[in-house]
Amino acid sequence: MAHPSDxxxxxxxxxxxxxxxxxxxxxxxxxxxxxxxxxxxxLPSEGDGLISGEAFGEIESVKSVSELIAPxxxxxxxxxxxxxxxxxxxxxxxxxAGWMIKVRVPDDSQIDSMLSADExxxxxxxS
Amino acid sequence: xxxxxRLLIDAxxxxxxxxxxxxxxxxxxxxxxxxxxxxxxxxxxxxxxTLGHFQSVVDIDADIxxxxxxxxxxxxxxxxGVLHDDELTYSVVARTTDGIxxxxxxxYRLLCSALAETYRVLGVDAQLTARxxxxxxxxxxxxxxxxxxxxxxxxxxxxxxxxxxGDTVLQHGSLTRTRDISVEAGVFRLxxxxxxxxxxxxxxxxxxLGEPPGFDAIVESIHKGFERTLGVGCEKGDITxxxxxxxxxxxxxxSIQRTEHVSAGLGSRLG
Numbered sequence: 001m002a003h004p005s006d007x008x009x010x011x012x013x014x015x016x017x018x019x020x021x022x023x024x025x026x027x028x029x030x031x032x033x034x035x036x037x038x039x040x041x042x043l044p045s046e047g048d049g050l051i052s053g054e055a056f057g058e059i060e061s062v063k064s065v066s067e068l069i070a071p072x073x074x075x076x077x078x079x080x081x082x083x084x085x086x087x088x089x090x091x092x093x094x095x096x097a098g099w100m101i102k103v104r105v106p107d108d109s110q111i112d113s114m115l116s117a118d119e120x121x122x123x124x125x126x127s
Numbered sequence: 128x129x130x131x132x133r134l135l136i137d138a139x140x141x142x143x144x145x146x147x148x149x150x151x152x153x154x155x156x157x158x159x160x161x162x163x164x165x166x167x168x169x170x171x172x173x174x175x176x177t178l179g180h181f182q183s184v185v186d187i188d189a190d191i192x193x194x195x196x197x198x199x200x201x202x203x204x205x206x207x208g209v210l211h212d213d214e215l216t217y218s219v220v221a222r223t224t225d226g227i228x229x230x231x232x233x234x235y236r237l238l239c240s241a242l243a244e245t246y247r248v249l250g251v252d253a254q255l256t257a258r259x260x261x262x263x264x265x266x267x268x269x270x271x272x273x274x275x276x277x278x279x280x281x282x283x284x285x286x287x288x289x290x291x292x293g294d295t296v297l298q299h300g301s302l303t304r305t306r307d308i309s310v311e312a313g314v315f316r317l318x319x320x321x322x323x324x325x326x327x328x329x330x331x332x333x334x335x336l337g338e339p340p341g342f343d344a345i346v347e348s349i350h351k352g353f354e355r356t357l358g359v360g361c362e363k364g365d366i367t368x369x370x371x372x373x374x375x376x377x378x379x380x381x382s383i384q385r386t387e388h389v390s391a392g393l394g395s396r397l398g
Binding site: 033034035036039040042058060061062063064065066067127 | 179180181203204205206207229230231232233235273274275286287288289290291292293
């Protein structure tokens with residue numbers, strides 16, 4: 001399973017793209033495949049703060065609840081409201097329409113420690 | 128796996144809020160590496176509805192619950208509402224380093240295989256549910272069968288639910304001895320058709336065996352089923368003082384008070 005090379009990945013299976021100082025965050029195709037059919041996504045509100053390494057939301061699939069772990073610190077500026085009515089979008093298009101939140105990241109050097117697509121593919125193969 | 132797990136067998140039936148809080152406390156303790164992987168077996172002091180982590184209390188008839196002395200509590204795990212009464216409940220807490228696969232479906236497959244072996248020890252030919260069926264939108268968990276469940280023929284025999292905390296899973300579920308369909312139908316506001324489906328699509332140990340096995344026999348079977356399937360030894364132990372303290376602190380989080388039934392009716396989501 002090769003993941004898109006236009007973004008960074010965390011070992012907690014989130015992806016991140018950056019446009020200016022705003023990062024878009026979702027979960028990887030590998031993660032959605034491991035979770036199975038997503039039925040509910042609980043996301044923070046606009047204005048909430050994210051702390052790298054801490055949970056920013058929860059996701060339910062097949063009667064299983066898992067935490068969503070923030071890959072960076074910052075302030076939530078937008079959430080993907082459409083997931084409320086259509087959580088299955090996370091399964092259908094995890095790297096596109098299934099994005100979860102946009103975060104203003106004051107310090108983009110924290111992205112440097114994330115994995116490239118090749119590194120992430122190697123990580124999920126090993127783990 | 129080859130390691131030693133802790134086996135907790137509760138001394139007697141307990142309050143529903145305590146049961147849910149203790150399961151989570153064990154998960155927190157395992158994630159902190161304070162306790163070994165754990166298989167816990169417990170019962171319920173009163174009939175109790177557990178709601179899934181994200182489920183609204185308006186899904187159930189709280190008035191009927193109050194009239195019939197049925198407690199309502201919230202689980203940390205996903206899924207829909209379950210009425211616990213004449214059953215033995217199991218919970219498993221273990222990390223991926225204990226041999227639990229990280230994926231939701233894969234971890235269910237392993238742990239539910241141990242449950243299937245438990246049923247075989249009891250003389251019931253239980254199978255992992257191959258494909259989801261039933262009403263996902265139903266408030267009643269037992270009207271929807273998933274990969275997390277065991278079937279007896281086409282009937283749902285046992286349901287389970289999970290929550291992950293880092294690399295530590297908590298999975299719990301019911302081994303139901305008998306079920307009062309009419310009470311369950313009232314709690315989950317099932318109409319005549321829903322009640323008929325609940326009756327037709329679910330099975331208990333009494334249905335499968337003619338009469339329900341004793342609790343001691345179920346305890347012995349689940350002990351064997353998990354040891355054989357997971358390749359581990361389970362040694363009887365006790366909860367730690369840390370787990371007890373954590374569970375006591377979590378009680379408020381899982382308890383659903385009467386006032387909350389009312390506020391939920393006005394549109395707020397609990398949990």
